[in-house]
Amino acid sequence: MKGLFLKDIYELRKPGNFLVILTVIFVSIYSAFQVDPETNKLSDCLTGGVMFAIMFSFISLSLVTSDERSKWDKFCISSPVSKKQFVSEKYLLFLFFSAAASTIMSVSTIVLMIKTNDFNIKQYIFQLILIMCIPLFMMSICVPLLYRYGASAGAAAFLITFLLLVGCLITAVLVSAFNNHFKYIENFFIDTDKLLLTLGALVLFGGIYAVSWMISIKCIGKRED
Amino acid sequence: MNAIEIRGLCKNYKDFSIDNLNLSLPSGCVLGLVGENGAGKSTTIKLILKMIRKDSGSISILGKDSEKEIQLVKEDIGVVFDELYFPADLNPIQIGKILKCMYKNWDNEKYITLLEKFSLPVKKPVKKYSKGMKMKLGITAAMSHNAKLLILDEATSGLDPVVRDDIIDMLTDFTREEDHSILISSHIVSDLEKLCDYIAFLHKGKLVLCEEKDKLYEQYGLIHCTEKELEEIESSAIIGKKTGSYGAEAIVIKSKVPSGIQVYPLDIEKLFIFMVKERG
Numbered sequence: 001m002k003g004l005f006l007k008d009i010y011e012l013r014k015p016g017n018f019l020v021i022l023t024v025i026f027v028s029i030y031s032a033f034q035v036d037p038e039t040n041k042l043s044d045c046l047t048g049g050v051m052f053a054i055m056f057s058f059i060s061l062s063l064v065t066s067d068e069r070s071k072w073d074k075f076c077i078s079s080p081v082s083k084k085q086f087v088s089e090k091y092l093l094f095l096f097f098s099a100a101a102s103t104i105m106s107v108s109t110i111v112l113m114i115k116t117n118d119f120n121i122k123q124y125i126f127q128l129i130l131i132m133c134i135p136l137f138m139m140s141i142c143v144p145l146l147y148r149y150g151a152s153a154g155a156a157a158f159l160i161t162f163l164l165l166v167g168c169l170i171t172a173v174l175v176s177a178f179n180n181h182f183k184y185i186e187n188f189f190i191d192t193d194k195l196l197l198t199l200g201a202l203v204l205f206g207g208i209y210a211v212s213w214m215i216s217i218k219c220i221g222k223r224e225d
Numbered sequence: 226m227n228a229i230e231i232r233g234l235c236k237n238y239k240d241f242s243i244d245n246l247n248l249s250l251p252s253g254c255v256l257g258l259v260g261e262n263g264a265g266k267s268t269t270i271k272l273i274l275k276m277i278r279k280d281s282g283s284i285s286i287l288g289k290d291s292e293k294e295i296q297l298v299k300e301d302i303g304v305v306f307d308e309l310y311f312p313a314d315l316n317p318i319q320i321g322k323i324l325k326c327m328y329k330n331w332d333n334e335k336y337i338t339l340l341e342k343f344s345l346p347v348k349k350p351v352k353k354y355s356k357g358m359k360m361k362l363g364i365t366a367a368m369s370h371n372a373k374l375l376i377l378d379e380a381t382s383g384l385d386p387v388v389r390d391d392i393i394d395m396l397t398d399f400t401r402e403e404d405h406s407i408l409i410s411s412h413i414v415s416d417l418e419k420l421c422d423y424i425a426f427l428h429k430g431k432l433v434l435c436e437e438k439d440k441l442y443e444q445y446g447l448i449h450c451t452e453k454e455l456e457e458i459e460s461s462a463i464i465g466k467k468t469g470s471y472g473a474e475a476i477v478i479k480s481k482v483p484s485g486i487q488v489y490p491l492d493i494e495k496l497f498i499f500m501v502k503e504r505g
Binding site: 002003011013014067075079081 | 276296304319327
């Protein structure tokens with residue numbers, strides 16, 4: 001698997017520049033708008049964080065499509081690398097990217113916490129895990145489709161899940177603005193124990209990710225079978 | 226020992242199938258798999274490498290069951306496809322570092338020596354390589370992990386005669402070692418004639434013929450005659466024929482041809498074409 005990682009590191013040199021620019025933009029926007037000027041407290045970081053994490057996950061998805069384009073996947077299957085190793089490398093790489101995105105968000109948040117003297121760490125961890133669950137879910141949907149039906153299907157699935165997500169967010173905002181029913185959902189999140197919610201989200205999305213991982217191993221190479 | 230032994234191999238698709246394929250490549254030999262486009266050459270190679278699942282049959286590679294020990298066996302197989310399947314932005318040095326981590330027996334010294342021998346620029350990304358250079362790099366990589374078996378799928382197609390000749394030389398060098406074997410598929414029969422010990426013809430997923438090349442030359446020959454002369458020859462002696470206004474041309478079994486008719490040395494490409502046309 002070391003060879004597979006090394007190949008992806010070489011391939012990441014180009015999008016690596018994009019990642020640096022993305023990080024700089026995120027940190028700048030985050031630092032500028034995360035602090036509420038009236039209360040001098042940190043506001044919720046969900047939207048920006050989600051976008052940042054999705055962009056990071058997009059990079060690992062682009063590596064999967066690039067493998068298909070160069071037919072590296074076929075070469076690997078003809079080499080001593082097993083299908084399981086080949087697929088697992090991409091899933092592990094995504095976890096690495098998620099960890100990197102989380103670290104960048106966390107460092108930015110800690111700096112702002114120190115600046116504002118607003119140390120609501122529990123709330124931040126809860127938000128961070130929720131944020132990371134979204135790209136985790138997107139990857140879980142897209143990667144098996146990509147291995148089973150090809151790059152175009154995977155890209156379409158990524159776009160659809162992304163649009164659905166944006167659609168859900170907009171709907172939630174509109175519903176909450178014009179209708180009190182959304183308050184029930186909001187209250188559910190406020191009333192339920194945050195630790196329980198966080199653990200629940202982790203188990204649910206982690207489970208989906210693990211199932212997706214197994215499905216992808218079964219799916220790779222099936223197109224030609 | 227056979228480097229490859231295939232018994233009763235079947236693979237069915239909606240519109241095509243490999244039907245009860247039996248094929249052996251003796252260790253230390255070169256087997257050329259000939260067939261028209263869509264004859265099943267690449268499918269056979271993918272089945273050997275377990276890149277696709279077989280429906281039935283057995284494949285043994287270098288004495289090991291490919292079903293159970295394929296990952297282990299792949300350490301001893303070098304594979305070259307019709308294109309270079311490496312990311313286009315990487316250069317040969319980077320590719321070497323990656324492959325070193327993928328193959329236990331990777332010999333970097335040999336890899337660098339071969340790159341130099343074939344004048345391949347080591348720091349140039351492969352996207353800037355010509356098709357010939359890409360194929361040479363593919364073969365260099367395949368030969369740098371002490372493989373005992375090389376499998377080449379249409380590796381010489383689309384290349385100019387000079388590069389094809391260079392590649393044939395590379396492969397001939399590889400076979401100098403006693404236990405080194407090659408399975409090469411191509412529809413350029415002239416390349417295979419130079420290189421192979423055995424020739425196998427595939428047509429519509431079926432093995433039409435598999436024979437030692439020298440025996441083919443011994444058994445078969447080419448005749449040029451009139452249509453009337455051709456009619457006088459026993460039909461079982463004629464493997465395939467082509468008639469036209471200029472006369473007739475046929476591939477025949479030498480021993481069955483009457484003594485008065487001049488038999489010319491066999492042209493394997495013609496044998497293949499006539500056999501395929503005869504079968505439709």
